[in-house]
Amino acid sequence: MHSNTHHTERAHPEKPLLQMKNIHKSFSGVKVLDGVCFDLKKGEIHVLAGENGAGKTTLVKILSGAHTDHSGDVYLDGALVRFVSPSHAAKYGISAIYQERSLVNSMSVRDNIFLGKEKTDLLGRMNFKQENDLARHVLQQLGLDIDISRPLSSYPLSVKQMIEIAKALVNESKIIIMDEPTSALNTMETSHLFEIINELKKNGHGIVFISHRLEEIYNIADRITVLRDGKYIGTSVPDRLSSKNLVKWMVGRELKEQFPSRTPFSKKKSSVILSVRDLSLNNKSISFDLYSGEILGIAGLQGSGKSLILHSLFGTFGKPDLGHMSLDHREHMVKSPAKSIQNGIALLTNDRKNNGLVFDMSVKENITLASLSKFLKWGWIQKKKEDFVVSRMFESFHIKAKSMEQTVSTLSGGNQQKVLLAKWLMTNPKVLFLDEPTIGIDVAAKHEIYKLMNQWRDQGLGQILITSELPELLALSDRILVLHRGRLSALYEQHEATQEKILRSAMGQCN
């Protein structure tokens, strides 16, 4: 604690690498940033925290030249600058890695790294040798041993993330902005990323890091700045800001605990609602039971087949090769998503943008999407009935929208996730599969979703939970099933599970 305080005090007289003063920004009359200040030193990791809609992304977009119509001053190495475009900011050594990635999947790794900054001679001829050497050098620096001539699409997401960083390094960036870089990474990949970020820090890069995960913030931050509703709330070193206070800064009120309390689960009182026998996955078979009123967690590294299990049971890929499944003591033949929904299975997918929501549709239309047959009479939609039922759902889920006619694309991540949950609850499921139900959403919304899950648990719904956030998995699951390469490697009761045990089983070590 002492050394850290010292560090900041000693660093104080140093000229900051970056200073943003009194930044204001509005979108069509609505203030999104209201007098925000932010600074960054050389070799520092400065975490920008806040709920969705707090203005973090807007602030970094101003810094990287993506938004230009703001007021307020930006100083780089003490000199006043005003960026007119992202490429202008890049010239000053600022690179941003946004949530939406700026990579071209069909192009090779090398071409991606040099996209827009190709090494050419005066006649425009490509200098492939220089590009190859530089790309290899940078990737080596990142500890990445991959074939740079292969198309990017042949690599997993975690590698793509590294390529984004490689792009920033090739650009000789002094400041690297990372907007939720870990949201799609698992624990191992995240720790690898953190090693690299720490390496960059040692080399004198300044890093702006946006994250929603408290654990992660404390793991990596040198300083934390919190925004709320577009306003600057405060800056602190992590040791002086307890996680309780951090949440209070972010949410504006105190959340009593990160995870809501609940009654313990007892197997004896409930019965098996879903039983899976010898389900085959990549030539390996798996069997397990789900009890009513239970939340069964599934843990495993990326590629362990977690999501695959849920999708196979739901019928995303049609009929599975082998395996029996009984739902509520009746044989369930997996055939198609439509059939599974009819039988009382619901699957919340982990990617609300690509296979969850229909973004152009309204909140209402999304909520009734999977249960439209309930509102039909001779094929006609009974709009009054639909409005009535959805408005009750809308209120009980506390969805923050102007009305249920608003299109979902304009909602925040947390509210979109609530719409998805509402959609699946509308189908009256007997079992609910939740694949990353809290991905990319803020602390308050997470808390509400936890409360909903506990509420359904008390009502006897069987739930299967997949999440890459281990604390969440440990707090919410009654039992935890750990997978290693598609095989069941361990099963823990809630009281006996720890992060270490789960990680060890996930990596295939027997206890």
Added chain:
Amino acid sequence: MQLKQTKFSKNLILDLMRISKLPVARALAALCFVIVLGMIFNADGAFFKWDTHRDMLRHISVFGILACGMTLVIITAGIDLSVGSILGLTAVLFSLFTIHLGWPPFFAVLICLAAGLSCGFTSGFVIDRFKVQPFIATLAMMVFARGIAKWVSGGQKISTAVLQTDGTYQYVEAPPVFNLINSKIFHENIAVVTLIFLGSILICWLVLSKLRWGRHIYAVGGNEEASRLSGIPVTATKLLVYGASGFFCAVAGICQAAQELQGDPEAGMTYELTAIAIVVIGGTNLLGGTGGIGLTFIGAMTIGYLEKILSINAVGEASRLMLTGVIIVGAVMFQKYRK
């Protein structure tokens, strides 16, 4: 008091801004712009006569009927290039059945509609089952249907001149169904084809906004994978829209045959482009998931007036085509100008 006044006017401005962002407002603005053009270049008052408007509606009806099916297809993020060819095919079939073979009109209409429907279903099946891109699948259907039209007609126009066994041509009376479809009713005030067009619009409106199928069409266009995982019958939805498009092509083909008093195997060339232009000018996005049939109606009127104004002012064909191109781009750019 002063304060209230400004607050009110500010709200009004905000409301107007909000309304101006609605696709319907944009489409109507484009239409109004064209109408104002017509009022300025009114060709010595010709633009203010009802006959001009009636003829415009009559002229645009066949294209409008094609655009109805096209709207459904485009909302599912697809495209149908085969509409012109299917129109040609059904025009040939209808003329052949009624003029040459003397079939009862009811039966001929039924067979033509079935032919259009099966062409559409075939495209839909190829697109859904074999995952062929709609552009390619309907391009193939465009060529194929044109081929059938030429094969059935022997490359000749099927007209009221019927070849006799002795090698001479004899002119026969056009069947009454032709006159019926080609007539104007309500004291010559509105054409029957226009009524058929309005009926097509009404059917599409019912499907899109009242029936479950409409919801499915928007959902599939907005996010196909999410729709499938929500239990929506994606295959059936695609078959439905391409089938419907083929059906409307047949309706348009019958109207075309009646208007021309013949079945031309070359009929409907480049009509697919006009139909797409109507849908796009209306404001339905080619990316799918948004738009509506009301917009297509406005789009049809816009294109209709545009062509009418150019023709009553006797603008030469070369300038007409160039101007039409410029105005289409202008109208679409105007609609895109949102962010």
